[in-house]
Amino acid sequence: MRIWSVSNQKGGVGKTTSVVSLGGLLAAQGKRVLLVDLDPHGSLTSYFGQDPDGLERSLYHLFFEKRWRNVDYIRETLQPTSMDNVSLLPATTSLATLERQVSGQDGMGLVLARSLAQLWDDYDYAILDTPPILGVLLVNALAACQQLVIPTQTEFLALKGLERMVHTLKMVMTSQKRQLPYCIVPTLFDRRTSASLTSLKEMRRTYKESLWDEAIPVDTRLRDASFKGVFPHQLDPESRGVRAYKHLLASLDREEP
Amino acid sequence: MTANNDILLGYFDSLLTPEPTESFVDQDSLSNMLAAVTDAPMADVYVAPLMSDTIATGFRLIPLMTPPTTTIMTTALSLTMTFELLSLAAKLGRGRIKTHVMVACAGVIADG
Numbered sequence: 001m002r003i004w005s006v007s008n009q010k011g012g013v014g015k016t017t018s019v020v021s022l023g024g025l026l027a028a029q030g031k032r033v034l035l036v037d038l039d040p041h042g043s044l045t046s047y048f049g050q051d052p053d054g055l056e057r058s059l060y061h062l063f064f065e066k067r068w069r070n071v072d073y074i075r076e077t078l079q080p081t082s083m084d085n086v087s088l089l090p091a092t093t094s095l096a097t098l099e100r101q102v103s104g105q106d107g108m109g110l111v112l113a114r115s116l117a118q119l120w121d122d123y124d125y126a127i128l129d130t131p132p133i134l135g136v137l138l139v140n141a142l143a144a145c146q147q148l149v150i151p152t153q154t155e156f157l158a159l160k161g162l163e164r165m166v167h168t169l170k171m172v173m174t175s176q177k178r179q180l181p182y183c184i185v186p187t188l189f190d191r192r193t194s195a196s197l198t199s200l201k202e203m204r205r206t207y208k209e210s211l212w213d214e215a216i217p218v219d220t221r222l223r224d225a226s227f228k229g230v231f232p233h234q235l236d237p238e239s240r241g242v243r244a245y246k247h248l249l250a251s252l253d254r255e256e257p
Numbered sequence: 258m259t260a261n262n263d264i265l266l267g268y269f270d271s272l273l274t275p276e277p278t279e280s281f282v283d284q285d286s287l288s289n290m291l292a293a294v295t296d297a298p299m300a301d302v303y304v305a306p307l308m309s310d311t312i313a314t315g316f317r318l319i320p321l322m323t324p325p326t327t328t329i330m331t332t333a334l335s336l337t338m339t340f341e342l343l344s345l346a347a348k349l350g351r352g353r354i355k356t357h358v359m360v361a362c363a364g365v366i367a368d369g
Binding site for chain 1: 262265266269270271272273274275
């Protein structure tokens, strides 16, 4: 199983859209894909028609009573999506209380990694959608993944969030004594605005080596897909957004060790 | 390093350090692995998975059927688990599993 985390400590940068788009395209290639929602807001969970306030089981429950050891429990927690070979490990809003509940307990940053280890042979890829805040859930994602994708909106304020995210990543790598490859992905790019052009230029200047050399454009078809609860390529395989995500996927695949 | 970084690093270390009391490998697991390879030719041992083929610690665990490397061990094992493993391996009879575990542990201790 390959594990990618899609993370940024700033919200509204296209994390969930990136998770769904990349996951759908991998599944279209015949890969078995697991999407994991670590965000208490449950955007990814809602995307596929599940209610983050109403689910009986979610990622939340794996943090307690060491249930991550029981692979059957984890499998029974998974939810279907609009593609047969894509499953969802959903979030519930109770995840928002996790920080307080696990505070001070050593090793709580490794729960997701251990849970995914139980599903190692069930899936080819796991893609993690993380909350836009530094906490136990984001640390779990960074500890579990082998590749980090950092979507970054092409606007000035997003650059500060990117700086913070890279700083967090470096500290987690120091703590874990390992290197984690990361790819910065400019998103919501609108070539008609100077804000997009200027911030993209700044990203290229500051993060040249880790920056994807294209950008995900603003595309209303991506929003339409979320409204219908289907993967973007299922709605419109030739839309600008889907084509950009295909390029991104090819680029990420090339960088795989 | 700033005070803010110190606080954050302490937070990450706490979250990413396994509880000392946790046990991820038990005697049965190692015994089963040993039983699985006793009569197998060497070539098969390096191809076929043994049990779950891993020792769970976190991310990509230790493929027991492949020669371990220091790099993998360093990311996969904590010192606590290393000593736990060593104490279990000491109870096993001579064999490839025992050798692999000992080598893996030596890699972690040498690196740590």
